[in-house]
Amino acid sequence: MTEGDLPAIMAIERATFPYDAWSEGMMRGELAEQPRTRHYVVALVDEVIVGYAGMAAAADQADVQTIAVLQAHQGTGVGGAMLAELLREARRRCAREIFLEVRDDNPRARGVYEHFGFEEIGIRRRYYDDGTDAIMMRKKLDG
Template identity: 80%
Template sequence: MKPRQADVKLRQMTEADLPAVMGIERNTFPMDAWSEGMLRGELADQPRTRHYVVAIVGEEIVGYAGLAAAADQADVQTIAVDHPHQGTGIGGALLTELLAEAGRRAAREIFLEVRADNPQARGVYEHFEFEVIGRRRRYYDDGTDAIMMRRKLDG
């Protein structure tokens, strides 16, 4: 049985979470997974310019997300939910947390890139009022384009 969003707890990501996070990273993004070193680098900038969270169901990390923020702009760095937990609202909960953090940091807009061949993720972002602003040709390692999206924040 898939968990309900209410069963999910979010907390700040730590280096101790990296083994579980890397497993989800490699399963979710097999063609262009980040390295553990890249994620360690992101965590090293937390909380100064980064905000990373994990989603936990029971005792298990089932998703994670990260935000970069500087001045009045923020960027969704990554969002991933383990396959058995996709479609349960966890991705939405993670994105809601990133949007809230961008607001706490006084960002006026938030940007992201999503794979052109991932309509499910793009649909989630559109549901959260992100708009398409461009395309980055052959952005991903396998040659897939990225769709650039932006959401203006109240401020």
């Protein structure tokens, strides 16, 4: 992902996360940390950005920062492909585990994460701006 992708990214961000979308400034801040501590990717279909994902990595730990896919492309494997790329990058950076938070009211995303081996480790009450709880998940990474 580059700054040139931001117009498309921000449109997806606002559509996917209407209550707690990141600002463009927040996204620019994340991109400014590439490749030092961040890794962001976009998903293209017919040369159009339909999703994006990013992670942070420090020492032996990584965190999925965000994954978003346009509604019309959800359930097509786009999110899973981006998550697989984040996991590859986390391993490349020698992370031993990777964490994420997912909305309690998003069973589709939770199912994807469970399919990739993430396990629930806790709950962050009223984590999201609309008061929804976050399910904290972790995946241990093999070498």
